[in-house]
Amino acid sequence: MSRDLVERARRGDHDAFAELAAAAISRLDATAWLMLRDHERAMDAVQNALLRAWRDLPALRDPDRFDAWLNRLLANACIDLLRRDRRHRLDVVLTDTSPTPIVHDETAVIADRDELERGFRRLGPEERAVIVLHHYLDLPLPEVAATLGVPLGTAKTRLYRGLDRMRAALDADARLEPGVREGRPS
């Protein structure tokens, strides 16, 4: 990211903004896809974030923080879409009814991507955001907290709670008959 490009874009140079957007769009698109799990909505989120970035760019105090700021706009756009979507969906919560602890090979439980995806889809918007920012964009937790505008402790809590919920979902899946699992809404 060039500071000069950001400065030019801040002054209304759309060509400079186009260069910044071109450099960022792969990262943004992948991040949005990972959070939303939906191609169309990922496009919407990226468009919303970049449109917001263009409009509000003059307010960016530190050009060196452009990428972090863009991440924040995108994360907020994704969270907004997820929250909106959740209002219209029936969330099904699985309850573990097994009375006895199950000893299992965790590596085997999470071996396939479908299972991970099913677990991830059960997370709330904020948990998804923390996990993607930390584990895909490789942002350290203080940076994740700053990106989402939450205290560091909150970011940590969301990360570990999100991973726990994924793990619990995978455990529950592993104990269900395949036919039952396939018939369940996610």
Add this chain to the structure above:
Amino acid sequence: MTHADDTFERRVHAWLHADAEHRVPDHLDAVLGRTSMARQRPAWSIPERWLPVDTTFRPRFFHVPEAGRLVLVAALITILAALLVFAVGSRQQRLPPPFGPARNGIMLSSADGDIFAIDPSTAKRTAIVSGSLFEFGPLFSRDGTRFSFLREGPKDCGKPDCGLILVIANADGSGVHEVTPALPGLDGVDWSPDGTQVAILAMAPSGTGHVIEIVQSDGSGMRTIDIGRPVHEPSWLPPDGREIIFRGEELVAGDPPPGIFAVRPDGTGLREISTRPAVDANDYQGVAVSPDGQYVTYQDTNFDANPPNGFFQVHVMSLRTGEDRVLPQPKGAAAMAAVFSPDGSKVAYLRIGSNGLLQMVVAPVDGTGLGIAVGPQARFGSEGATINNYLWSPDGTAVIANYDVEKVARLLPIDGSAATVLAHGELALPAYQRLAR
């Protein structure tokens, strides 16, 4: 963290990277097409960076309301009868002049994809264009006998933006007919003085910014005025509409600086009206013409008054002499987005006080006073100004404005009497019918 936790996190990490690696974003052009149509907001207009003077305001000509709950008031027979009387009467009696004060008729607005009429005396409203299509943004012709509105284009066109269609109907909602195909970027509608044509903005062929389209109101065709640079805020120059006034925009590198221009409706006679070089790409915004065609108002940023972010200020410039005056403001206040009263003696605009609150103000055009505040104050929202879409009543006694946070449209008498709520809900730009006095 346990070893097992580390293993699980590594799995999540690897899954995320593997899942994302084949993504090939193909919508950059569409994104940039949208950003090229949008104007940047000056830094001081954005709440996170608020300094107690600011603001940019882009009037949202056609703010598409979010789909949401909005229960239409049951149709009242008496109101329908009144609408018919107004509409039929306006055709049978003499028509108002295209500009200047007129008698108040009905109001139109839109919500939830339908057009409805509002009786300003009772605040009762009645749907007059409704159905499965998403329709919004009504605007009366200058004689009040017809109105235009926008209809969402087909969703299955295979493009990121399927565009909007300009539609025209009689004042009572009958005779609905489309007068354009679906046009991406459709915005900024303005009726010609004689009602035979409508000037609109549509996306430029280059995909960056807008061009002016002159649409025949009977649906017989349209022609493009492309002056080779992006344009915005077109309005027919009173009293006869021999020219169209507009803002020339600077959107990309290579565009000339912004300014105010005029061109004949046939695309000839392009001339610049602005008399000084633009300060920056945000200069000369909020262009509006007085009803007598003698003045134009616009806004710019006074950087000297509040470095580095500046104050927005409203100008009134004589089209005859080029004299350009800044309307005075209280200390520490900014002003933006003025609209002329029907008699051309006053303007209504948004003031941002030193307390950071928005306030509608009515002030004399000649700059002899600070004006009077009308209606309640409002805070900035995440999208900028939360008082939007304001216009004068045809008789010049009140201003109608949308208060976005409260989701109400208010009638603000300029004599200082109490404001009244005309309608609840998320409303688009209202339109006020002009009737002969």
